[in-house]
Amino acid sequence: MNGFAAVDFEFARQVLQRGVAALFVVGFASTLNQFRPLLGEHGLLPATELLDWAHSSKSGRRLLRPTVFRWMRYTDRRLVALCVAGIVVAAALVIGIPQLGPPWVPMLCFLVLWFGYMSITSIGQTFYGFGWEMLLLEAGFLAAFLGSDRQPPPTVVIILFWWLVFRLEFGAGMIKIRGGREWRDLTALMYHHETQPMPGPLSRQAHLLPAWFHRGEVLGNHFSQLVVPWFLFAPLLGLFVPGPVPAIVGAVAAAIVIATQAWLVLTGNFAWLNWMTIVLAVSAIGLPGIGAAHAPAASDPPWIIDGMPVYWLVVTCAVGVLYVVLSWWPLQNLFARRQLMNASFNRWQLANAYGAFGTVTKQRIEIVVEGTTDEDPDAATWREYAFKGKPGDVQRIPRQFAPYHLRLDWLMWFLPLGRSLEDWFTAFLVRLLEADAATLRLLGHDPFAGERPRWVRAVSYRYRFTTREEFRRTHDRWVRDRRRPVMGPVSLRR
Template identity: 80%
Template sequence: MDGFAAVDFEFARQVLQRGIAALYLIAFVSTLNQFRPLLGEHGLLPATDLLQWAASSPRARRLHGPTVFRWGRYTDRRLVALCTGGIVLSATLVCGIPQLAPPWVPMLVFLVLWFGYMSITSIGQTFYSFGWEMLLLEAGFLAAFLGSDAQPPSTVVIVLFWWLLFRLEFGAGLIKIRGGREWRDLTALTYHHETQPMPGPLSRQAHLLPRWFHKGEVLGNHFAQLVVPWFLFAPVLGLWIPGPVPALVGATAAGVVLATQLWLVATGNFAWLNWATIVIAFAAVGIPGIGAPSQRARDEPPWLIDGIALPWLVATSLLGVAYVLLSWPALRNLFAHRQLMNASFNRWQLANAYGAFGTVTKVRIEIVVEGTRDHNPDAATWHEYAFKGKPGDLTRIPRQFAPYHLRLDWLMWFLPLGRSLDEWFTAFLVRLLEADRPTLRLLAADPFAGEQPRWVRAVSYRYRFTTRAEFRESRARWRRDQRRVVLGPVGLHR
């Protein structure tokens, strides 16, 4: 740190700008591929219905946030245009093109991405209700003020990224300690690898590790989320304590966060949550010698302070003041008796509260969707629809999809946890009965090759990973039992 300029954090800025832009690119690609069948004009939960309600209701503020579709009628064509523009702008930032211009240029590009994606999440309803949506929005907003290659990054903005990472990690740690008993008796990860929403290729191997290892995982998690985040702010001490120690402490804390997040990447599919945390963790990695010289030149013009243009310094300082005010609810929430998880306290999705998996599901229940073309459902032969990410076929190795987000598969995991089947699921079954092609493209396989089934139903099973001995015998990765029909058979009136 060198006063107003974080001269040793040029590498951190490059990772932050390009990494966050890459995540926006993935988010817009995911939306382009999935929004229309889920939320489009003919989707399961049409965004047009929500916007019509918002236009006619005095309680329209129930929308999560502002959206460009509020001022203009939603159409699938406009959604495609928005996503295409977001992909193009994100790609230019990944390549570093706007960063070659004055700092106002990358700022405007990031703000366009931020508002464009917020326009989507604001009408995304349950399909966009995940914590990593608001995390991406907040990270993109802060990235807008990282500046360009023409001058060093502002100390204020780098510190705000530390504050974001602190809320993300420390909030998640507190929610676990206050949540299920399994986090306190160190048994949480004995279940988690098997029951998590979308297992990855290595999840079964992680689940089969010894119990003592799983207890060590929980202890490591508590250390990484409750102790380590405090040391992220150590580089600030470099303003008063000379030498490399403060920066080294901050970089070490970031390294611990990186290591724990990479383990989560290897053992699960949590969309871009872990990758966003990894990118943000680089904000605490200072590398001397990469940025601009820290000494102020004797002939530095008066509109430059520590190498930063005065208007930009004013803008980032105002951002810091605004964030102090915006952060009070999130700070209070961290130490509240009833801590909120993944909560936003303003419509702009800034200074949010984060957290995940306050409790761990101990038994995995999967909803399997089946269909038949037989006339009599009581004597029919039923065939399963295959999903891309969620467990189904007992022999299939779970695939790695993260940081790409399979929204339908994720919500299928939540279905058994609710008291009743959600509205979108009923609409989903109707689309299957209609053999709706956009909906079928969300699946891995249609057992009827595009033909309409006569009946569909939903069946629940208890799933568990096979032991090593069971795998050698059957070559299956999963075992399932406790079969129960939870809905159906249902068909269309013909």
């Protein structure tokens, strides 16, 4: 680092800008494919009802987060236009086109993505109530101030990325230590691979690893989340301590974070959470020489300081001051007795609190949805609807979907954890009875090929991975038992 300019972090900037933009492409594509049947004009939880309440209620106007649909009436067509525009702008940033201009060009592009995606999450209700939504927003906001290829990355913004990774990792570590006993007695990962929301192709193999390995996983997790994040700030010592050691320490800390997140990518489907963490961790990797073209020169005019225009220096320092103020609340939260997880302390979702899996469920309960065309539900032959990601068929290998986010599948995992069924699930069963084409496209397989069933019902099963011996005998990857009625049979009145 060289004062206001983080000259050695040009590679980090390129990865941050392009990586964050690529995940915006994923976020907007996920919304384009799923928002309308879930939250559109005829969705399970219509966003129009939320907006009507916000417009007619004083408390609604206060609670509704910023969204373009506050001033522009929501329609499915406008939602599609917003998503397509977001994908186009994000793809341009991935390619690097806006970065060829002055720094305010990529800034405007990222701010468009930030506000555009916030306009969606603000009306997304429970289907957008995930920590990685606010993580994408905060990362997009910070990426707006990384500048363009014409000047070095601003030191203050690079540091803010370290602070984001610190809150993300250390916050998750503190949640676990304060959470379920399984994280303290080192047994959490003896269950997690099997009971996580959406297992991946290698989750069963990870689950079948020996107990000593799982205990080592937990120890490694605690080390990478509670100890390593402090060393992300080591490159700051380079301002005072000569030599390569501070930069090496920061790079090693980043590499440990990346390695642990890569293991989670291989063994699970956590949307873009792990992918974003990998991208953000690169911010601590400084590579001398790559940004040599941006090194300050003695011949720079007075309106250029450390290779940056004065106006850009003022803008980025203002962002730094803003974050110093906003960070007071998440800093308190990190060390609070009742730590909040995935919480925002302001309407703009900046300087958030993060964390995940403070407790690990010991059993996997799956709600299976079935339908029949028979008139008598008591003597009917029931056929099962298959979801794209969540377990169903006991012989099917779980698929890899991340960083793509299957929102319906994720909420199906949360459903048996609640005390009662949620409104969206009742609406979902009605859509199945109507054979609603948009809803059926969210599923992996419709057993009725687009025809209306006469009855639908929901039953719960306990799922567990088969042992190696069971798999050799049956070729099943899951064992399921303990069937219990959850809802139904229900039918539409005729």
